[in-house]
Amino acid sequence: MRPLPTLLALVAAAAFGGLAAVAIQDGLQRPALAQPVPAAASADAPAPVSSSEIPTGIAGSAALPVAVEGQPVPSLAPMLQRVTPAVVSVQTKQRVRVSPFGNDPFFRRMFPELSQERIAQSLGSGVIVDARNGYVLTNHHVIEGADEVAVTLADGRTLEAEFMGSDAETDVALMRVPAEDLTEVPLADSGTLNVGDFVVAVGNPFGVGQTVTSGIVSAVGRSNIPGVGFQNFIQTDASINPGNSGGALVNLRGELVGINTASFNPRGSEAGNIGLGFAIPSNLAGSVMRQLVTTGEVRRGTLGVDTQTVDARIAEGLGLPAPRGAVVTRVHAGSAGAEAGIRTGDVIVAANGQRVDNSETLRNIQGLQAIDTPIALELLRDGERLQVSARLREIPREGASYDPRLAGATLADLPEALRRQSDRISGVLVEDVEPGSRAARNGLRAGDAILATTGGQFHDLAGFRAALAGAPDDLVLLVQRGRGRYQVPLE
Template identity: 65%
Template structure:
């Protein structure tokens, strides 16, 4: 009878354990949903859970104290803050245009307040510098920071870089704790790391894991990429928080979690963080100039397919970025790069395609000297190019008179990751020639009569000899069309 009794007891215990786990998961899901809604009401009733009974662990084993992260976290956690933003959004309601409606219903709100929560890291206690993500504070009218000691302070915006998702704000406070910045270039796969932040609007939360990969790129829609990948849980609200090593040094800024099923599906151990070496360079430029200037080789490249590889006498499966054009006066031209060269390595990093080269360029400062390995006439050639400044915007009239009144800009990297190439029409002056020709702000120029448009230098180079008839291939919303320019 004893074996049967034992089996029944184990079966009952397993059934109860499954029920308890289900109850706990449902409760946490409800709390997460409530935390993510800015004005969600508190639940009317709470679920009562049975108290868990756990045996106490000994303080030491064989005379050695048990390892713990607590001493390090006591030093690091006060430097991680909660970032709260508010954005005023005007409510568009056609009834507001009616004076009678406004007189009858004067209390109807004509704007709403969007609120969001994220995290940040104090990196300079004396100056009050707080590092966070661009997407945490993007479009915010008011930004406030809550410290671990309970103080809440209004923050001053110093600058941000959309393409690397880094932002810098400042708080006027004393007795702050900062995190020292480590050399993220020394991180190796397998190193232990700890993520600190405020997920789902909860107070400070710590998760731990290892470095799963370094130099992660090729992820659509995330701008310039050189991410640290970790299996430490990173959830909504962790954005802008700290990824630290076991010495309590900042190695990364948590920015995203890869989950194809959405954030409420649970953590699947694919978190991304911006390495501190990259963030340090961005912060230095934001503090000194208020903006980020990037270097470029000055080449137009295309993917190397099997047909092109055969025509160049390359081995089947050879990867790289095929140089289609070298812009006059560029760093690439000065280095001796030619059309037909295949760039296979830049700065010691393997280049498998044009996107990899573009991503590498975008992470380098103006004036950087970049060693290149290129394939030319069946042999490998070593070159060194000095990157020159990448133009941020152009006056359309300076490119072609038919574009006068349009301000042209590079595509934000998130859009470039999705669309691949093109030039953004940032604004169009009312009554200008560009406006009369039908060009609108937000249009993306992907080609002209003179050929495909890769970026601003490519557009300018292709229209160096203005065509008699200029037709633009543009994308407006999700519609592609042709626009003749008179």
């Protein structure tokens, strides 16, 4: 027969769980432990601690000490008291028309009166980086397509935000709020971050209210995240969940090192956080912000060279030790690459100290730089390593500068996100078409993707210019519009 104290402990464990069982057993055994056997005296043994020095909690159980070996227990609270007032909640509203026929274009046109206007709302986060001017950084995807944007401050004030510009390719957006007594978070040099540094994420996940999570830097310079444009992410295991987007990633000094952007989970957000969060580095976010403040848009530079990823076949043909790098297949006349002395057949293996494993990495590095930015390249040429310096240049965007038949069209490199989502298509984007212009009369529309011309295929604006060099009188464009592809003859 079991002793009564043991039976009582088992019954309590079944009713209240292991924690209650431990507490009851401790209480039953306490009388026997009231007079512990003294430890053997030792010169190195720590001095005994009196019971008056031990904080007590509920029912006399020991709580966490306020000091260890005379030193205060570390806490993030003082730093967060400075940071959290600068992290805001972002609420957006978008007016959308919903048809009972879904997306069927025929019935939507036949019965437009059946469509109803609804307000789609979403929540995100933002961070105040300039209190004097009221500048708030967030993600482009947080405010994309919004008709109204409001910002709720940590002190409860809700203000209408002024949209100042955004860059979809880096997922950075800038707003301004008209308010006084704001708190800002200073921008840190994210280039000094190392794997293992402690970081703290602050935001508004799932709309539950301001929330703080902590972790370390898991990696820097991350790219190849599905569905995102130009990338140079900080990876962290600090929990980043829906609604955290646009919030602050800070170091232990309370400085902004990144803008929380995304979490990755193959099974979706409902599967829970798995420690794969990504943030835009503060250096990149700050560069985009400065361009948006100055010009309202982001202008990117390029080397003006076409490249191809070095695979095993190319590596063998060029006598390279490993299939790595971006081999130059064309250098466009008058480009930054041509002026720097880059030649066809050169293999670019590093740019600004960053390893280049493939053509996509090189394009990503260029796309994250502003116009006239110096870039140091490491090349392999005929088995020798060379160091080359260049300054990135902007390629004209006016259609007339490519061909008079494109007058009135504004062109841009095809967004990286669209390249990734559309079976890695290549080409250029028609950003805008002036009504009544020659480009409009030729049938071009804003949003068209030009994939090829009579002169051949191309990857970007530099390649488009080369494809139109010596263009024939009968010039035809292959255009993707929505899901369809069309031939557009230019007159």
